[in-house]
Amino acid sequence: MFAQDLKFTASVNRNEVGTNEQFQVDFSVNGNVEGFNPPSFSGFEVLAGPSQSTSMSSINGNTSMNTTFSYVLAAPKEGDFVIGPATVVVNGRRLNSTPVHIKVVKGRAAPQNNAAQNAPDNTVSAGNTSDLSKLIFLREVVDKNNVYQGQQIVLNYRLYTRVQIEQNQLDKLPDLTGFWNEDVKNTQQQPQVHIETYKGVKYNVIDIKQTILFPEHAGNITIDPIEMTFVVQQPVAATNIMDQFFGSYKEVKYKAKSTPLVIHVKPLPEAGKPEGFTGAVGKFSIEASVDKTSLKTNDALNYKVKVTGAGNIKLLKNLNTAFPEDFEKYDPKISDTVTEDANGVSGSRIYNYLLIPRHKGDYTIGELKFAYFNPTTNRYVSLSSKAFHVNVAQGATENNVTAFSTSNQQDIKLLDKDIRYIKTSNDDLYRDDDLFYGSVLYYLLLFIGPVLCGAAYAYRRWDIKNNSDLVKVKNKRAGKVAAKHLASAQIQLTANNTQGFYEDVFKGLYGYLSDKLNILYANLDRETIAAVLQERKVDSQLINKLLDTLDLCEMARYAPVTHISKQEVFEKAKGIINDLENEI
Amino acid sequence: MIWKMKFNTLKRVLCLLILLVVPILTFAEGQANTLFEKGNALYKKGEFKQALETYQLLINDGYQSAGVYFNMGNASYKSGDIPLAILYYEKAHKLNPADEDINFNIRFANSKTTDKIDEVPEFFLANWWKKIILGFSISTLSVFSVLFVLLASGMLVVYFFTNSVSIKKLSFYTAISLFSLGIISLFISDRQMNYFNAHKQAIVFSGSVSVKNAPVSSSATLFIVHDGTKVNILENNNDWMRVRIANGNEGWIKVGDVKDI
Numbered sequence: 001m002f003a004q005d006l007k008f009t010a011s012v013n014r015n016e017v018g019t020n021e022q023f024q025v026d027f028s029v030n031g032n033v034e035g036f037n038p039p040s041f042s043g044f045e046v047l048a049g050p051s052q053s054t055s056m057s058s059i060n061g062n063t064s065m066n067t068t069f070s071y072v073l074a075a076p077k078e079g080d081f082v083i084g085p086a087t088v089v090v091n092g093r094r095l096n097s098t099p100v101h102i103k104v105v106k107g108r109a110a111p112q113n114n115a116a117q118n119a120p121d122n123t124v125s126a127g128n129t130s131d132l133s134k135l136i137f138l139r140e141v142v143d144k145n146n147v148y149q150g151q152q153i154v155l156n157y158r159l160y161t162r163v164q165i166e167q168n169q170l171d172k173l174p175d176l177t178g179f180w181n182e183d184v185k186n187t188q189q190q191p192q193v194h195i196e197t198y199k200g201v202k203y204n205v206i207d208i209k210q211t212i213l214f215p216e217h218a219g220n221i222t223i224d225p226i227e228m229t230f231v232v233q234q235p236v237a238a239t240n241i242m243d244q245f246f247g248s249y250k251e252v253k254y255k256a257k258s259t260p261l262v263i264h265v266k267p268l269p270e271a272g273k274p275e276g277f278t279g280a281v282g283k284f285s286i287e288a289s290v291d292k293t294s295l296k297t298n299d300a301l302n303y304k305v306k307v308t309g310a311g312n313i314k315l316l317k318n319l320n321t322a323f324p325e326d327f328e329k330y331d332p333k334i335s336d337t338v339t340e341d342a343n344g345v346s347g348s349r350i351y352n353y354l355l356i357p358r359h360k361g362d363y364t365i366g367e368l369k370f371a372y373f374n375p376t377t378n379r380y381v382s383l384s385s386k387a388f389h390v391n392v393a394q395g396a397t398e399n400n401v402t403a404f405s406t407s408n409q410q411d412i413k414l415l416d417k418d419i420r421y422i423k424t425s426n427d428d429l430y431r432d433d434d435l436f437y438g439s440v441l442y443y444l445l446l447f448i449g450p451v452l453c454g455a456a457y458a459y460r461r462w463d464i465k466n467n468s469d470l471v472k473v474k475n476k477r478a479g480k481v482a483a484k485h486l487a488s489a490q491i492q493l494t495a496n497n498t499q500g501f502y503e504d505v506f507k508g509l510y511g512y513l514s515d516k517l518n519i520l521y522a523n524l525d526r527e528t529i530a531a532v533l534q535e536r537k538v539d540s541q542l543i544n545k546l547l548d549t550l551d552l553c554e555m556a557r558y559a560p561v562t563h564i565s566k567q568e569v570f571e572k573a574k575g576i577i578n579d580l581e582n583e584i
Numbered sequence: 585m586i587w588k589m590k591f592n593t594l595k596r597v598l599c600l601l602i603l604l605v606v607p608i609l610t611f612a613e614g615q616a617n618t619l620f621e622k623g624n625a626l627y628k629k630g631e632f633k634q635a636l637e638t639y640q641l642l643i644n645d646g647y648q649s650a651g652v653y654f655n656m657g658n659a660s661y662k663s664g665d666i667p668l669a670i671l672y673y674e675k676a677h678k679l680n681p682a683d684e685d686i687n688f689n690i691r692f693a694n695s696k697t698t699d700k701i702d703e704v705p706e707f708f709l710a711n712w713w714k715k716i717i718l719g720f721s722i723s724t725l726s727v728f729s730v731l732f733v734l735l736a737s738g739m740l741v742v743y744f745f746t747n748s749v750s751i752k753k754l755s756f757y758t759a760i761s762l763f764s765l766g767i768i769s770l771f772i773s774d775r776q777m778n779y780f781n782a783h784k785q786a787i788v789f790s791g792s793v794s795v796k797n798a799p800v801s802s803s804a805t806l807f808i809v810h811d812g813t814k815v816n817i818l819e820n821n822n823d824w825m826r827v828r829i830a831n832g833n834e835g836w837i838k839v840g841d842v843k844d845i
Contacts, residue, residue, distance in 0.1 A: 437726035
């Protein structure tokens with residue numbers, strides 16, 4: 001062999017790399033390698049390798065052989081690094097490679113190639129790296145990881161692969177605790193494969209499963225990893241020429257596990273939260289309708305509310321319906337027409353309420369208030385449906401079905417089955433304004449009695465007081481006593497009893513004077529009368545007239561009187577009494 | 585002679601009283617009487633609606649009596665209008681609270697209403713008191729009180745002027761008792777008037793009424809009453825009234841939903 005012909009070179013596919021960017025180092029030697037000692041690779045991370053490949057060529061009888069050891073490296077830190085010399089033993093000679101300088105710059109973003117190509121790229125499988133974790137791995141991808149409570153998230157379980165998968169088996173799907181989830185139904189039988197560049201490397205990507213998540217509470221919620229087992233074909237170093245030509249593979253069983261994913265869930269803002277908000281998040285519209293607006297009691301009325309939109313439509317709670325309290329109402333029948341796709345959940349939900357009015361009247365089914373939170377605008381939105389006026393007429397059935405009385409009133413055993421008969425006498429019929437109570441007459445009659453009593457009492461008091469003074473009574477009675485005697489005298493006069501007549505006149509005058517002057521009848525004589533009357537300042541002419549008459553009466557009792565008629569005497573006596581009454 | 589004269593006055597007063605009071609008790613104008621008889625005849629024939637209209641003519645003419653209202657209640661009941669029947673029965677009850685027929689029909693009609701309300705039991709003394717003050721109609725009470733007071737006054741006058749000791753004694757005690765009776769009947773009639781004035785009641789006429797906790801339409805509904813239910817009016821506030829039903833619950837309802845008794 002020609003020792004000077006032996007060459008041992010170290011080469012890299014690029015000298016300037018970004019941090020964590022993969023690059024390949026090849027150590028190749030033209031000879032039959034008896035021993036290979038790799039460098040320390042300090043400052044680098046060996047991602048794959050060594051992978052040995054040998055090529056043999058025979059030109060003009062000259063057979064040359066070339067062996068290459070490849071490593072896939074990545075530099076975690078920036079800076080200038082040197083890949084130290086590797087040592088090979090070829091044909092008993094020890095050779096050292098030249099050191100390679102690598103400049104590591106701040107990692108540039110791996111150019112992502114999201115232009116999906118439907119056909120698998122055949123070039124992908126041609127990699128000659130051997131670390132399976134870089135060749136096949138699982139990812140959980142969400143469309144957003146910073147959401148509001150109740151806002152929908154589309155979760156994709158994705159398989160990234162650069163190798164041929166012989167078999168696969170799903171070991172574990174995440175529990176998704178903390179979420180309400182809804183699987184997207186796969187319409188295609190075969191999983192769709194597309195190309196995606198991830199961290200600078202092209203992969204075949206398969207969406208294993210899509211799930212729509214609705215966070216149930218605020219906070220950081222972790223989505224557990226998905227675990228799968230694959231049987232893949234792994235390229236191995238060729239051991240013979242056939243393998244070199246066709247590629248050598250072995251079947252490897254590999255368990256893949258994605259990294260856990262954390263979703264940041266924000267609580268719904270308190271500010272501006274409308275009354276009656278029940279947790280709807282998304283974008284909705286509502287529409288209410290009734291099947292009839294006039295019906296009879298005990299007929300059924302259907303009240304339909306349709307909520308259309310995208311969001312947690314299946315999580316909607318019962319609506320804040322404003323039915324008349326007196327309607328008999330049943331729980332709504334809910335029917336959903338919802339589609340789940342890569343954009344999330346959307347569709348409509350129909351609430352069908354059955355109402356039965358039990359009593360006639362005009363009722364109003366009030367506006368239905370519905371509020372939701374729109375996460376794209378960060379605002380609450382309040383919607384209200386229109387109100388309906390329902391006219392309920394009395395139905396045909398007479399028996400009252402009451403919604404409220406638990407025990408009907410028939411448990412009272414009534415012996416009388418009917419109301420009592422009308423009254424046929426109307427002796428208390430009167431006009432409104434003729435009510436006796438409180439009328440003038442009523443008060444008049446009420447007060448007559450006491451007033452009468454008072455009057456009677458006063459009169460009685462006065463009467464008693466008057467009668468208690470004897471002199472006064474006699475004085476008062478004098479006129480009456482005299483009148484009595486004079487009346488008697490008149491009788492004697494008509495009877496022509498002269499003696500009796502004069503006697504009565506005399507008695508009348510005397511009795512009158514006795515009472516009037518308060519002198520005892522026995523003590524009464526001519527002189528006393530004259531004296532007392534004079535004392536009382538009676539006209540002397542009247543006194544004389546009185547005395548004359550008295551004399552005449554006394555005389556006439558014993559001797560006939562001729563110069564004056566009895567009638568004249570009578571008139572005279574009466575005149576005197578009258579005059580005296582006036583004087584005293 | 586004086587006693588005799590006083591006795592004559594008393595006799596004259598009594599005659600006057602009889603002349604005034606008796607017509608109140610028996611007075612009914614011919615036309616009104618005819619209408620009443622006509623209504624009764626229609627009721628008898630089963631033409632309840634016409635009977636009700638006929639009685640209504642009487643009421644429109646300004647007449648009223650417990651009997652007319654009672655018959656109107658019966659006619660309404662028979663034509664199927666329970667709330668109206670209860671309203672008329674209650675009106676009749678107000679005029680003649682002691683009438684057992686009226687009270688019976690009120691109970692009967694109430695058992696046909698939608699709402700069964702358990703009444704709050706009253707304290708037995710309050711119940712007795714109610715029975716006493718509602719024992720007679722106001723007309724009877726007013727006639728009684730006038731008669732008692734007048735008779736008592738007459739007796740007192742006799743007491744003042746009689747000379748016989750036994751008559752004096754008798755008349756004095758009679759007068760005192762009659763006065764007491766008069767004052768009692770006056771007091772009772774006053775209490776009865778006060779009772780009906782203070783206990784303003786109404787009958788619900790709307791099929792179903794939401795009783796609110798404030799005189800505002802948007803306030804919460806406390807409970808629901810149906811037609812025929814009697815409510816006690818506690819206060820008025822514009823077109824709302826605060827009412828209490830027999831089981832003690834209170835709330836606000838619209839004035840238009842009820843008719844005053």
